[in-house]
Amino acid sequence: MLKVQLAEACYGVEQADCVADVLEAARYCRPDLVLSAMSLPDGTAADVKTALRQDEMLADIPVIAITQSNAPERRLHALSAGIDDVLPQPVDDVILQARIRSLLRARSANEELHMQRDASHGFVLPLSDRAGHEECSSASVALIAQDSKTAQAWAKQLGDHVPYALRYHDLDDIKLMMSAPVADVFIIELNEISAGPGLRLLADLRARAATRQSVVIAVPNPADPMIAAEALDRGAHDVLQAGFDVDELALRLTTQLQYKSRNDRLRDSVRNGLRAAVEDPMTGLYNRRYAKPFLDRTAKRAAESNDSFALMLADLDHFKQINDQYGHPAGDAVLVEAARRLQAQMRPVDLVARVGGEEFMIVLPGADEISAGIAAVELCNAINSKPFYVPGSSEPIQVTISIGAVVGHDLSRKEDRTDWADAADKRGQDRGASNVTELISLADRALYDAKNSGRNQVTLGKNSTAAA
Incomplete structure (x- = not known):
């Protein structure tokens, strides 16, 4: 059924029915994304992700897991294992297509950064290096809701789970949000009333030079697949499809900050490489x-x-x-x-x-x-x-x-x-x-x-x- 849906959306689809076959097929066709059942005959979707990571050429392929259970603990376990997203059955085609588009955009941007780095002879440390963890621990997070009371309550709950500097705003605090230094992450509530302004704010944050590299996480509250899909298509890096959950938010927040830290260092490496190519190292003048x-x-x-x-x-x-x-x-x-x-x-x-x-x-x-x-x-x-x-x-x-x-x-x-x-x-x-x-x-x-x-x-x- 999924193959038919994806083929109709103009995706090329290869099929496999176990972890070993996934690896063989991935080495052959180099897929842009893997969509896996949570449970396979010889393992799980987490095993697929682990196996892909062991091959340098396949390590960055995103994996979406589909599960028969929508239990929060099962979803958190999969996300902790590195799965990029978990969708419950029956799969909502709108959110599936939006999530695929979002992950493909992110992967394409990441590959372009790597090509620029290689072309400029730069170097970037791996994601797990000490500098990356230090950058993440000093990150700042802005929580934005229709009213500041909701944002304050979220900040209070989240503060018990993460070491980041937290601040909160209502949707009208645009000047404060844009005041330097801007936040590393913006978490935006999208409820029945604030969905329109919140989505416009999301698109605005992704377009502005000052906030273009900040992470944006959307939180439909309550859960709404249509709003979640719209947020992804507007440029959100991640969404909480099941609504606000402090444990899941903390996990997704940390993952996104790790990605941001790596990409920031990758961009710095590209800039340094390009600068080194056109600057005289002794005088600092152009060459x-x-x-x-x-x-x-x-x-x-x-x-x-x-x-x-x-x-x-x-x-x-x-x-x-x-x-x-x-x-x-x-x-x-x-x-x-x-x-x-x-x-x-x-x-x-x-x-x-x-x-x-x-x-x-x-x-x-x-x-x-x-x-x-x-x-x-x-x-x-x-x-x-x-x-x-x-x-x-x-x-x-x-x-x-x-x-x-x-x-x-x-x-x-x-x-x-x-x-x-x-x-x-x-x-x-x-x-x-x-x-x-x-x-x-x-x-x-x-x-x-x-x-x-x-x-x-x-x-x-x-x-x-x-x-x-």
Whole structure:
């Protein structure tokens, strides 16, 4: 009967009749979800979950158990064993379909996080590590009901079962709910009167940036499969289908917090991996991998808006002598301080990146020849105006920098065209890509001219020089 129902809902269905066959079928077809009777000839649905967890490729497959008994203790025992949900017979098709959709969404999001982590070469600790438990124990939980008395009563009962910081609100306390720091978990009562506002609040919490990663648990009170299904489809992470039960709520709350802790650390791992890929570990500036696409985007926006932008290449003067005289640790300290000084001169829209040993790329969106010249001189002065004091050196180090700067324009306008743009067109190359490449070459040539002219100065374009 269930196979027919699920097939009509456009799910592919494979069948098995014992724990051993489930494992064999799962390794063959890699299911997105397992729907199991609570009792099987060679075990239980909990044994299915345990067996799946022992295979790394199958460990995250959610399992829904179907039981002939709706006894609370039987449901709690199954949930404690790791079953994702327990549905009593006869199975309500509305809640079954909603629960399947919810679990598949959660699994898909989890798989995407893992792929992003792997792509960024990140690392995340397993769910059961000590840090995860510490994060869970310090979690904050908001209980929300139609009236604060109900929420307060729930908080009082729940406080005897969990170590989390509890607070309570009525449905109208939206400003307090959104006040920082927001709760890690929102538990929302949905009764006959509050179901509409409660479901809207649920959707709102799942949509807002501040609460998007918070757990939301819906509690139909009294039990209502239609409201429970609607809550799942609105984005609730879990529901108490049988209504408020403090033991079941405590169990589901702890499970969801463990999932949240793991996913939060997984997201942090992805962010750290992505950051490591585009940041210079010594100076904290962006690296070449980030700088070139940034320059490409800036050039494209300038062309679209008929605007200009400046590109600078900067190089610390006689840096090898600093390393030779004071040692490489001192040289590293000079690089870090130089990066700090350069970054301090930047606007929020600007970019300064370390693109070589002692070489930096600076991109100033919207800058013309005059503003680019002024900015370049200020950058030069930021380095040479004060000596560098570094660990390991008893005397200050005088450091200077040379900068080559060029200005890029929208080349679709005839009056802004330059010789290097015409040359690129004559070669039949893509104008956008070749223009940026030529612009980098021109900036490099300008930097070379600044070096040859005595260093500690800025060279603009091909021939004009600004003293620092």
